[in-house]
Amino acid sequence: MKAFYFLSLAATCLLSGVSAFPALKDPSSPQYAEFLKRAAEIKAGKYAFGDILKRAENASSSLETPGGGFGHRRLTALLNPDNFKYNAKEQYVDLTSDEHKYIPPGPDDLRGPCPGLNILANHGYFNRNGVTNLFQGIDGINKVFGVEYDLALALNAYAVVFNGNILDLSWSIGGPFKSKDLGALEDVLVGEPAGINAHNIYEGDASIVRQDYYAPGSGYDNVELYMPYFKDLLALGNNDATDGKDVYNAELMLQHKANRWHQSVATNPYFFQSAFGGLVVTTAAERFVAEFAANNTVDENGYNRIYLDEKNLLAFFGVEKGASGNLTYTPGTERLLPSWTRRPLAATFGLDDIVLNLLHAVSIDQSLLSLGGNTGKVNSFAGVDAADITGGAVHTADLLSDPQALSCFLFQTTTEEVVPTLLSSIYKDTGKALDFLGKNFNVPFKKLATAGNNPCTRYNTNATGHYSEFPGSKIPRKQDQGVVGTILGGGSD
Numbered sequence: 332m333k334a335f336y337f338l339s340l341a342a343t344c345l346l347s348g349v350s351a352f353p354a355l356k357d358p359s360s361p362q363y364a365e366f367l368k369r370a371a372e373i374k375a376g377k378y379a380f381g382d383i384l385k386r387a388e389n390a391s392s393s394l395e396t397p398g399g400g401f402g403h404r405r406l407t408a409l410l411n412p413d414n415f416k417y418n419a420k421e422q423y424v425d426l427t428s429d430e431h432k433y434i435p436p437g438p439d440d441l442r443g444p445c446p447g448l449n450i451l452a453n454h455g456y457f458n459r460n461g462v463t464n465l466f467q468g469i470d471g472i473n474k475v476f477g478v479e480y481d482l483a484l485a486l487n488a489y490a491v492v493f494n495g496n497i498l499d500l501s502w503s504i505g506g507p508f509k510s511k512d513l514g515a516l517e518d519v520l521v522g523e524p525a526g527i528n529a530h531n532i533y534e535g536d537a538s539i540v541r542q543d544y545y546a547p548g549s550g551y552d553n554v555e556l557y558m559p560y561f562k563d564l565l566a567l568g569n570n571d572a573t574d575g576k577d578v579y580n581a582e583l584m585l586q587h588k589a590n591r592w593h594q595s596v597a598t599n600p601y602f603f604q605s606a607f608g609g610l611v612v613t614t615a616a617e618r619f620v621a622e623f624a625a626n627n628t629v630d631e632n633g634y635n636r637i638y639l640d641e642k643n644l645l646a647f648f649g650v651e652k653g654a655s656g657n658l659t660y661t662p663g664t665e666r667l668l669p670s671w672t673r674r675p676l677a678a679t680f681g682l683d684d685i686v687l688n689l690l691h692a693v694s695i696d697q698s699l700l701s702l703g704g705n706t707g708k709v710n711s712f713a714g715v716d717a718a719d720i721t722g723g724a725v726h727t728a729d730l731l732s733d734p735q736a737l738s739c740f741l742f743q744t745t746t747e748e749v750v751p752t753l754l755s756s757i758y759k760d761t762g763k764a765l766d767f768l769g770k771n772f773n774v775p776f777k778k779l780a781t782a783g784n785n786p787c788t789r790y791n792t793n794a795t796g797h798y799s800e801f802p803g804s805k806i807p808r809k810q811d812q813g814v815v816g817t818i819l820g821g822g823s824d
């Protein structure tokens with residue numbers, strides 16, 4: 332067990348406080364500024380980054396946006412949507428034509444744990460049956476939500492390989508699906524494509540309003556909204572239902588993530604946080620809500636103002652509120668309200684924002700940058716020491732003070748080490764999948780991690796070597812089985 336310490340970061344921070352990591356409080360630190368510059372250069376392409384990177388915002392400890400919730404957000408994405416003039420025509424999204432009006436799913440349509448993806452299917456931007464593909468996936472999340480191409484490609488390529496059909500590039504936003512090349516696929520895959528419901532592949536623990544797959548009493552339901560968690564989120568926003576008020580901003584959503592993390596550690600003996608599902612996906616998902624469920628309007632100077640009020644939040648999660656304040660969730664009914672307006676496409680949300688988001692999350696609660704899990708009992712959280720998984724090459728403090736070091740670390744823990752291990756539990760022959768991921772998933776990640784000629788060669792991460800110590804790291808083989816499965820780090824029980 333020598334490898335399993337409470338993450339050194341957490342211990343350090345408990346003693347010294349966040350101020351030990353000046354970069355978190357001070358985006359004007361050289362490493363932070365350098366990262367913003369490199370990320371902006373990637374985003375800008377042939378344009379001068381100065382035109383694109385208008386200003387880097389300071390992270391704030393306050394949960395409130397200025398102006399009583401009616402001002403511009405303090406914590407924003409690298410490209411702040413509020414730095415652009417509001418343009419009703421450009422930001423309009425068709426949500427009412429026959430092709431794109433809201434239609435709830437029929438009995439044979441698949442829906443899953445991600446409200447944003449369910450919305451795309453309910454509005455006909457994805458096939459309404461819930462089976463989409465690489466190209467439609469990238470196009471839909473870009474066009475409707477303003478997700479940057481690099482992030483859209485990485486998310487979709489991962490879904491194709493791990494949750495879909497690599498032969499025809501289709502993937503399911505919910506459970507297992509039939510696709511036309513399934514016969515041929517049987518030669519390649521260990522089982523049928525599981526869809527994104529599959530636990531510990533995309534979907535992970537301590538998510539916004541879903542239960543943990545292995546949590547006692549959850550009935551292995553990691554797909555449907557769990558009302559007590561949703562009510563916790565509303566309570567964090569003081570149940571403030573004021574129209575047009577930015578109640579559910581990034582800080583509040585990340586605070587909710589921190590609360591959910593501790594709740595899972597305290598209630599789920601099998602809680603597990605992996606590098607990709609945990610650090611990248613579920614933490615990012617909280618932020619996705621603040622960014623993508625948000626409506627956009629115009630301020631008194633003609634600039635965009637992004638905000639998320641209760642009305643838009645409820646619709647996004649498929650929850651209706653009755654006259655007496657009672658809440659009803661109907662699975663699969665996630666939607667965008669007809670007058671909802673997208674962020675300016677010039678201010679897309681990309682992979683660099685995922686990295687910055689993790690730093691912002693850590694500035695709210697250090698636990699969020701830990702890899703590891705409970706060891707079979709509640710409150711037994713043991714973290715994998717970052718120095719340990721990299722043979723001493725990295726200390727968590729480095730990751731916090733240098734966003735590009737964090738990008739590099741994430742790149743290595745997710746793509747270079749976990750991916751091959753994970754692939755071997757899903758594919759009979761991993762060659763084709765590795766090749767596909769190399770082209771489509773690794774490239775955008777690597778571009779960010781190595782921007783500005785950053786070598787990104789320091790770490791030799793061995794995260795999966797440690798995962799087997801955490802019983803919650805298992806990938807269930809079938810949707811109805813929670814206990815028998817392949818352990819991420821190899822082997823089975």
Ligand SMILES: *[C@@H]1O[C@H](CO)[C@@H](O)[C@H](O)[C@H]1NC(C)=O
Pocket residue numbers: 386387388389
């Ligand atoms: C960020 O914070 C610093 C120090 O508090 C301040 O001088 C600077 O103006 C702030 N920048 C922005 C964009 O608000």
Ligand SMILES: *[C@@H]1O[C@H](CO)[C@@H](O)[C@H](O)[C@H]1NC(C)=O
Pocket residue numbers: 626627628629643668669670671672
């Ligand atoms: C979104 O903002 C637009 C622009 O101000 C406004 O017309 C519309 O009513 C808002 N829609 C929702 C659903 O909040």
Ligand SMILES: *[C@@H]1O[C@H](CO)[C@@H](O)[C@H](O)[C@H]1NC(C)=O
Pocket residue numbers: 651652653654655657658659
């Ligand atoms: C709220 O409760 C009332 C009375 O029980 C019921 O008629 C109504 O359908 C409920 N509305 C929602 C949205 O749950």
Ligand SMILES: *[C@@H]1O[C@H](CO)[C@@H](O)[C@H](O)[C@H]1NC(C)=O
Pocket residue numbers: 334793796797
């Ligand atoms: C990875 O970590 C495990 C568990 O500590 C260890 O047994 C294994 O030898 C390590 N592998 C490498 C390549 O360092």
